[in-house]
Amino acid sequence: MKPDDDDKALSQAYAALEQPLPPPALDSAILAAARNAVQDGAKVIPFPARPRRNWGVPLGLAATVMLALGISLQLRDSEETRLDEPMLAAEMSAPVAVPEAPAAPSADAAVGSKDEKKLESASTAAAAPPPAQEEPVTTSVPATRRSLAQPRQAPPAEMRPAMEPGLMESAEHAAPAALAAPAPAPEPEPAREAESVAGDAMARQDKRSPPILAPAAPAPQAMPAPAPAAAKPAAGRSQEHTAPALRKMLESMPPPTTKPDATPERWITSIRQLLEVGKENEARRQARLLQQRWPDHPLPRELRYLLEDAAQP
Amino acid sequence: MEGYHPSVDSAGGESGIPLHSPAMQPAHDDTALMLAYAGGEAVAFERLYALHKAGLYGFLHRQSPRTAWVDDVFQETWLAVVNARHDYRPTASFRTWLFGIARNKLIDRIRLKEPALLGDFLNEDDEDPLARVAGDSRQEPASRLEGKQAGQALDTALRALPAVQREVFLLREQAEMSLEDIAALTGVPMETAKSRLRYAVAKLKATLAGVS
Numbered sequence: 001m002k003p004d005d006d007d008k009a010l011s012q013a014y015a016a017l018e019q020p021l022p023p024p025a026l027d028s029a030i031l032a033a034a035r036n037a038v039q040d041g042a043k044v045i046p047f048p049a050r051p052r053r054n055w056g057v058p059l060g061l062a063a064t065v066m067l068a069l070g071i072s073l074q075l076r077d078s079e080e081t082r083l084d085e086p087m088l089a090a091e092m093s094a095p096v097a098v099p100e101a102p103a104a105p106s107a108d109a110a111v112g113s114k115d116e117k118k119l120e121s122a123s124t125a126a127a128a129p130p131p132a133q134e135e136p137v138t139t140s141v142p143a144t145r146r147s148l149a150q151p152r153q154a155p156p157a158e159m160r161p162a163m164e165p166g167l168m169e170s171a172e173h174a175a176p177a178a179l180a181a182p183a184p185a186p187e188p189e190p191a192r193e194a195e196s197v198a199g200d201a202m203a204r205q206d207k208r209s210p211p212i213l214a215p216a217a218p219a220p221q222a223m224p225a226p227a228p229a230a231a232k233p234a235a236g237r238s239q240e241h242t243a244p245a246l247r248k249m250l251e252s253m254p255p256p257t258t259k260p261d262a263t264p265e266r267w268i269t270s271i272r273q274l275l276e277v278g279k280e281n282e283a284r285r286q287a288r289l290l291q292q293r294w295p296d297h298p299l300p301r302e303l304r305y306l307l308e309d310a311a312q313p
Numbered sequence: 314m315e316g317y318h319p320s321v322d323s324a325g326g327e328s329g330i331p332l333h334s335p336a337m338q339p340a341h342d343d344t345a346l347m348l349a350y351a352g353g354e355a356v357a358f359e360r361l362y363a364l365h366k367a368g369l370y371g372f373l374h375r376q377s378p379r380t381a382w383v384d385d386v387f388q389e390t391w392l393a394v395v396n397a398r399h400d401y402r403p404t405a406s407f408r409t410w411l412f413g414i415a416r417n418k419l420i421d422r423i424r425l426k427e428p429a430l431l432g433d434f435l436n437e438d439d440e441d442p443l444a445r446v447a448g449d450s451r452q453e454p455a456s457r458l459e460g461k462q463a464g465q466a467l468d469t470a471l472r473a474l475p476a477v478q479r480e481v482f483l484l485r486e487q488a489e490m491s492l493e494d495i496a497a498l499t500g501v502p503m504e505t506a507k508s509r510l511r512y513a514v515a516k517l518k519a520t521l522a523g524v525s
Contacts (some may be wrong), residue, residue: 014471019371026388031358033395034359038358
């Protein structure tokens with residue numbers, strides 16, 4: 001191909017076009033890399049820094065921050081749970097006077113309007129702020145957790161049928177108020193007053209219904225609170241003439257949980273064995289205990305004379 | 314070592330198309346500078362860079378299918394020169410060696426980023442209808458090619474050329490390489506390189522004639 005005027009003109013036109021040049025930063029980077037390579041004697045040189053989008057570092061930082069945040073939140077939650085568990089356990093095992101409050105209103109509701117005023121003061125006393133030594137436990141537990149721990153204050157299942165309908169109803173109404181109340185502290189004076197009121201109510205109740213005694217319901221192991229609550233009314237009846245006998249009976253009765261074979265049938269069997277060996281007095285005593293312990297369980301007809309004879313004197 | 318090492322530096326030879334070489338340097342000067350840089354003289358590299366950066370950048374700017382790749386390929390080319398300074402042998406012209414590196418880097422980038430375009434840069438595309446049309450209009454007077462409008466039309470027509478024809482034209486005009494070197498660099502026979510150049514020139518002339 002021989003050069004001609006047209007080819008020359010095309011070359012001139014191309015030369016007249018705008019010739020792009022590398023940016024100065026790129027020039028500097030390449031020249032710096034070339035100088036460094038000569039000075040360092042390195043064959044492989046690192047890529048010179050150029051202005052380019054590098055999202056690796058910001059994304060890595062963001063991911064690290066999010067990961068650390070998530071882990072810290074998880075750790076904090078688990079730490080709170082770990083801290084709350086001993087508090088809850090301490091609250092559940094603490095022999096606080098909380099059960100006294102529901103016990104007193106439930107008994108008081110059946111007594112009448114005269115005792116209602118006393119009970120109001122008693123419940124107010126029960127709702128009073130706890131003393132300083134118990135404050136950390138009672139105040140640090142959230143209200144929801146406290147309400148979760150409260151159902152143990154409900155009366156035992158064996159006691160419910162023995163209650164009168166009115167008593168049951170009033171107890172049902174009184175229970176939420178008592179549940180909403182904060183865990184009361186062993187206040188000396190108001191608590192004693194409430195105990196006396198409850199004791200009176202129990203004494204009146206004894207005249208109308210079979211005796212409801214503390215050992216009637218086998219208290220769960222993890223909820224020891226109801227036991228003192230039920231024992232209090234018995235102690236409150238110390239002024240009554242039946243109190244010493246009852247206390248003696250209570251002391252003589254083995255705890256239900258310690259004798260797993262203390263069922264009515266076994267008890268009746270033992271009474272029969274006592275009669276066979278001629279220990280009639282002991283058999284009468286056991287029959288009375290059996291009647292008190294299992295009021296709903298009928299005594300066999302041939303053994304009922306033990307109770308009748310005991311009731312006659 | 315990538316690139317091609319022609320045994321003869323025939324820039325400005327009898328290719329048929331007049332060379333536009335305002336900043337053309339003798340081949341032995343480039344070779345001497347490169348050898349000096351390999352010997353540890355950083356100033357020699359600066360001189361080489363100043364001589365060839367515009368031509369290389371212009372070639373990549375018009376040949377690259379993506380403008381965003383130009384800077385990267387340009388930088389990779391020069392860093393390859395830096396790293397290969399000890400392997401450089403003066404059997405080939407520095408310009409041919411440099412553009413060979415740049416071409417290979419660009420093809421590597423195309424293969425990596427957009428393989429679908431690779432065929433346009435490797436396959437022959439000589440017998441297209443546009444080539445015949447362009448050939449028919451070769452007699453348009455070149456005096457009409459003037460003005461800013463002509464420049465824009467030329468740039469557009471250049472980008473519209475098939476990649477292989479545009480490459481030959483750019484190597485000829487931008488890198489001031491001979492057809493023999495272009496053929497060796499692109500790996501095609503001499504006649505193929507010549508044909509591609511002829512088609513490219515014909516199309517560009519037709520475009521400029523239409524503008525005027």
